[in-house]
Amino acid sequence: MFLVWLMAVPLLGAIAALAAPDRAAKGIAAITSVLTLLGYAGLLFISRASINWAWIPEWGIRFHLVADGLSLFLLGLSSVLLVVAVFASHKDAGRTYYFWLLLLGFSTAGLFAAVDLFVFYVFWEVLLIPVFFLLTGWSGERGKKAAMKWLIMNLVGSFFMLVGVVALAVIHSQNGGGLTFEISQLSHMSMSSPVASWLFFAFLVAFAIKAPLWPLHGWMPETYRESEPPVTAIISGVLSKAGIYGILRVMIPIFMPQFREYQMWLLIVATIGLLYGAFMALRQTDMKMVTAYGSLSHMAMMALGIFSLTQAGILGTTFYMVAHGLLVGGLFLVLGLLERRTGTRAMADMAGLNRSAPRLAAYFLFFVLGTLGLPGLPGFAGEYMIIQGLFVSHVVFAVIAGFVLIVAAWYMLRVFQAVMQGPARTSGIKDLFSGQVAWLVPLAGLVILLGVWPAGITSHAVPSLYHAMNLALGKGGVR
Amino acid sequence: MSYALWPEYSVVLGVLVTMFSVMVFKGRSIQAYWVALATIVASGIISIADWGLKGIPVSLYGHGVTVDAFSLVINGLVLLAAFGALLIGWNDRRYGPDFPVLVLLAMLGMMALGMANNFIVLFIGIELLSLPLYILAASQGPGPSGEAGLKYLLLGAFSSGILLFGLALLYGASGTMVFTQLDPSHMILPLAAGGLALTVVGLTFKLGIVPFHMWIPDVYEGSPTPVTSYMAFGTKVGAAAILMRFLFFGFALDAGWWGPALGYLAVLTMVVGNLLALAQKDLKRLLAYSGIANAGYLLVGIAAHNIQGARALLFYLLPYGLAVLAAFAVIQVVAGERESLTVSDLRGLFRRSPWLAAFLAVSLLSMAGIPLTGGFVGKFYLIQAALFSNQPGLAIGLVVGAMVGLAAYVRPLQRAFSAADEATETPLHWPWAGSIVLVVAVIGTIGLGVYPAPIVHIVNHSAAFYWLH
Numbered sequence: 001m002f003l004v005w006l007m008a009v010p011l012l013g014a015i016a017a018l019a020a021p022d023r024a025a026k027g028i029a030a031i032t033s034v035l036t037l038l039g040y041a042g043l044l045f046i047s048r049a050s051i052n053w054a055w056i057p058e059w060g061i062r063f064h065l066v067a068d069g070l071s072l073f074l075l076g077l078s079s080v081l082l083v084v085a086v087f088a089s090h091k092d093a094g095r096t097y098y099f100w101l102l103l104l105g106f107s108t109a110g111l112f113a114a115v116d117l118f119v120f121y122v123f124w125e126v127l128l129i130p131v132f133f134l135l136t137g138w139s140g141e142r143g144k145k146a147a148m149k150w151l152i153m154n155l156v157g158s159f160f161m162l163v164g165v166v167a168l169a170v171i172h173s174q175n176g177g178g179l180t181f182e183i184s185q186l187s188h189m190s191m192s193s194p195v196a197s198w199l200f201f202a203f204l205v206a207f208a209i210k211a212p213l214w215p216l217h218g219w220m221p222e223t224y225r226e227s228e229p230p231v232t233a234i235i236s237g238v239l240s241k242a243g244i245y246g247i248l249r250v251m252i253p254i255f256m257p258q259f260r261e262y263q264m265w266l267l268i269v270a271t272i273g274l275l276y277g278a279f280m281a282l283r284q285t286d287m288k289m290v291t292a293y294g295s296l297s298h299m300a301m302m303a304l305g306i307f308s309l310t311q312a313g314i315l316g317t318t319f320y321m322v323a324h325g326l327l328v329g330g331l332f333l334v335l336g337l338l339e340r341r342t343g344t345r346a347m348a349d350m351a352g353l354n355r356s357a358p359r360l361a362a363y364f365l366f367f368v369l370g371t372l373g374l375p376g377l378p379g380f381a382g383e384y385m386i387i388q389g390l391f392v393s394h395v396v397f398a399v400i401a402g403f404v405l406i407v408a409a410w411y412m413l414r415v416f417q418a419v420m421q422g423p424a425r426t427s428g429i430k431d432l433f434s435g436q437v438a439w440l441v442p443l444a445g446l447v448i449l450l451g452v453w454p455a456g457i458t459s460h461a462v463p464s465l466y467h468a469m470n471l472a473l474g475k476g477g478v479r
Numbered sequence: 480m481s482y483a484l485w486p487e488y489s490v491v492l493g494v495l496v497t498m499f500s501v502m503v504f505k506g507r508s509i510q511a512y513w514v515a516l517a518t519i520v521a522s523g524i525i526s527i528a529d530w531g532l533k534g535i536p537v538s539l540y541g542h543g544v545t546v547d548a549f550s551l552v553i554n555g556l557v558l559l560a561a562f563g564a565l566l567i568g569w570n571d572r573r574y575g576p577d578f579p580v581l582v583l584l585a586m587l588g589m590m591a592l593g594m595a596n597n598f599i600v601l602f603i604g605i606e607l608l609s610l611p612l613y614i615l616a617a618s619q620g621p622g623p624s625g626e627a628g629l630k631y632l633l634l635g636a637f638s639s640g641i642l643l644f645g646l647a648l649l650y651g652a653s654g655t656m657v658f659t660q661l662d663p664s665h666m667i668l669p670l671a672a673g674g675l676a677l678t679v680v681g682l683t684f685k686l687g688i689v690p691f692h693m694w695i696p697d698v699y700e701g702s703p704t705p706v707t708s709y710m711a712f713g714t715k716v717g718a719a720a721i722l723m724r725f726l727f728f729g730f731a732l733d734a735g736w737w738g739p740a741l742g743y744l745a746v747l748t749m750v751v752g753n754l755l756a757l758a759q760k761d762l763k764r765l766l767a768y769s770g771i772a773n774a775g776y777l778l779v780g781i782a783a784h785n786i787q788g789a790r791a792l793l794f795y796l797l798p799y800g801l802a803v804l805a806a807f808a809v810i811q812v813v814a815g816e817r818e819s820l821t822v823s824d825l826r827g828l829f830r831r832s833p834w835l836a837a838f839l840a841v842s843l844l845s846m847a848g849i850p851l852t853g854g855f856v857g858k859f860y861l862i863q864a865a866l867f868s869n870q871p872g873l874a875i876g877l878v879v880g881a882m883v884g885l886a887a888y889v890r891p892l893q894r895a896f897s898a899a900d901e902a903t904e905t906p907l908h909w910p911w912a913g914s915i916v917l918v919v920a921v922i923g924t925i926g927l928g929v930y931p932a933p934i935v936h937i938v939n940h941s942a943a944f945y946w947l948h
Contacts, residue, residue, distance in 0.1 A: 056932045058939055059863070096833075118859075122850035129849060132889075136896055144893055148886075155885055159878040163862060166874070170866040 214273030229336020237329030313389020320382025493518025553593030627701025642681025749880030798853025853927030
């Protein structure tokens with residue numbers, strides 16, 4: 001029932017926000033997002049909530065949603081970031097802005113909970129539309145170009161995935177199993193190897209574009225540059241995880257032999273992305289773009305965790321998705337606060353802001369340290385498990401990943417130094433309002449909780465992961 | 480006594496009464512519109528009543544027409560198209576009392592195509608559909624409309640000639656005119672092959688398949704907006720229905736003759752149509768090329784030559800038609816007195832009328848195939864059909880076409896949702912009749928996307944061409 005709540009409340013709230021006058025929209029959105037979060041809290045108390053309704057019986061499509069160990073915490077991530085993004089948004093952003101934001105919350109909830117491939121695909125595409133309009137309507141002419149690029153690149157990937165989705169069901173039916181889109185059933189079937197390889201890449205490309213993973217990240221720089229900070233936080237914090245989650249949820253159970261076959265290539269490409277993102281981040285002069293490219297590098301880290309095909313690596317990725325989502329979402333929002341105060345994002349134009357805004361500087365440092373993987377904060381636990389997995393599978397890649405952690409510390413601290421430390425060159429800025437602290441404190445608290453108690457997630461995720469891998473075990477398995 | 484043909488008889492009666500009402504009432508005679516609307520509603524009710532009737536399916540007039548679930552579904556689609564066209568043109572003073580009469584006549588032709596079972600009915604249906612549309616296209620007199628009408632007439636007559644020649648050859652080769660009695664294994668081969676090819680060319684011309692699509696953009700652009708919506712929806716329903724009847728009933732076992740050829744044409748049409756749509760500045764031309772591309776999607780269902788294909792095609796006609804109706808209703812409102820509307824004219828539409836912009840968005844996103852709209856479910860079904868027939872090329876062609884098309888549809892949307900340049904934010908006048916079409920089409924589109932199960936069920940029952948396996 002809480003799953004229905006999680007989807008129905010944002011949807012109804014979105015409609016209410018659209019119908020309300022502009023000045024009431026933010027209030028409605030705030031109430032809606034908090035109610036959604038409360039619904040999510042209810043979900044934590046039941047084990048494996050699910051709904052399973054017939055949707056299109058003729059095609060064997062069921063509206064099947066499950067909150068298991070894989071999806072539960074991503075659902076939480078999306079609800080938390082939705083609340084934070086709504087609170088961090090402009091008061092006068094207008095009702096359509098909040099309409100699209102809540103619609104985004106609705107579609108991410110559906111996406112993360114879906115275990116029927118058709119349902120998964122529906123929400124996968126639906127969430128492109130709110131982001132498209134958020135990019136088009138609330139930024140300049142360049143935002144329109146970014147929106148176009150976002151939509152077209154993502155849809156190119158997902159259209160091929162659509163053929164893949166239908167092909168899986170059709171092959172299942174032609175094998176005599178009847179037409180079904182249930183992932184757990186599709187994972188049992190046998191396919192001829194060339195067909196499976198084609199489908200494997202159809203899915204992989206779609207997920208890699210959404211994440212984004214190098215070299216399919218073409219939409220990323222412009223989208224991150226042009227979007228409003230709360231929207232950036234949701235894209236990087238939640239939507240990018242959808243790509244990685246798709247690999248875990250859909251591809252691991254179905255395409256294990258193909259993962260084994262192409263593992264070396266996948267690891268190499270992901271490692272190139274890891275290095276590329278890190279070094280691009282070092283070269284940026286815009287503090288938002290440093291974070292964006294840093295995030296690209298971290299997405300490659302998550303992909304490496306999966307491609308290691310070890311339990312430690314995959315578990316690390318599951319955990320790191322949530323941790324990174326909270327951290328990078330918080331970081332983008334703090335950067336947004338900073339940008340609103342200084343009017344610029346160029347690091348060269350800022351210095352010594354910690355004098356006038358010590359509290360802002362403290363939160364900034366907190367999220368920077370979390371992102372670079374300081375032990376005690378959750379980023380570290382995730383990266384540690386991923387590297388452990390890589391170590392079991394291929395040592396070389398573990399060494400490279402460890403090296404990139406150092407680079408990550410370098411580029412993140414470089415931002416902090418440039419912006420906050422040194423002699424103050426410009427006039428001071430206002431520090432945080434108490435209203436802003438109100439949403440920063442719970443977010444930071446949640447991050448610390450995850451940092452000191454990663455088992456809160458991992459102990460829940462392990463059974464589901466075992467389930468997913470056991471499905472895969474028949475086809476080569478996981479070490 | 481059979482009630483099977485009463486939907487058609489009621490339309491004949493309605494045409495007569497409409498003409499009579501024009502004679503009785505002077506002036507623009509809005510009464511003619513009311514009579515036509517009543518006719519459409521009555522015919523629809525009878526079609527629905529026929530659905531559960533015992534005597535159906537039934538073959539009448541010496542196997543000339545077959546009334547079955549398929550023809551009743553086609554009836555419903557055609558009535559929807561006529562309903563939409565009539566209401567879009569309702570509040571426009573430029574359309575006289577001849578408009579509803581001609582709409583009803585063309586509708587009768589489309590209905591005949593849905594149940595045709597021999598060559599004569601096929602040809603009568605095609606001509607009955609085309610002749611009123613020639614007049615309607617030219618109804619605005621000299622200028623773009625006259626040009627469109629003349630072009631349509633000349634090229635349409637040409638294609639009718641090809642069609643007739645093809646039918647004559649087939650009759651010569653087989654000795655029968657009834658689809659279900661055609662037996663290709665006992666035909667004189669060269670005659671039969673030539674006849675089949677010419678007939679299919681004549682029919683795909685009406686459907687607007689590349690390379691027989693040249694007339695569509697000019698005709699759509701020049702014709703009055705309600706007429707264009709009628710051509711884009713109704714004509715395609717009729718042409719698709721008769722192609723299915725002709726090929727699935729007459730040549731089902733000889734798919735090797737026409738399947739691959741139609742497959743290549745479908746891929747070509749989807750890709751070319753969407754590519755050319757990308758380059759258009761005029762909104763009606765853009766929709767014309769989108770109509771061509773959509774004809775390609777429809778052809779996928781035929782080229783797949785399996786039962787899923789027939790069902791998918793029949794299903795796809797509905798979301799396609801609803802999207803077309805919504806888009807043209809928006810054009811009619813925004814263009815007002817003008818006959819043409821460029822993509823950049825849409826700029827600032829969201830500020831002038833948020834609802835209209837939202838409706839346009841739903842319509843275009845449905846054409847682009849975004850989930851939770853009917854267009855997506857239709858494309859999904861077509862891809863299923865292509866893959867079930869083991870023709871992945873068709874499915875790939877479909878998604879490649881959809882990708883290109885997406886860029887074409889997003890451009891007007893972005894214009895509509897961006898701020899206007901100058902302060903021409905005149906509020907738009909909403910005619911009530913057009914609003915009904917808009918609301919019905921948009922609710923239908925979203926409804927089909929969110930819960931398509933009932934329509935899927937009806938379609939599966941209706942296109943029960945079990946011999947296609």
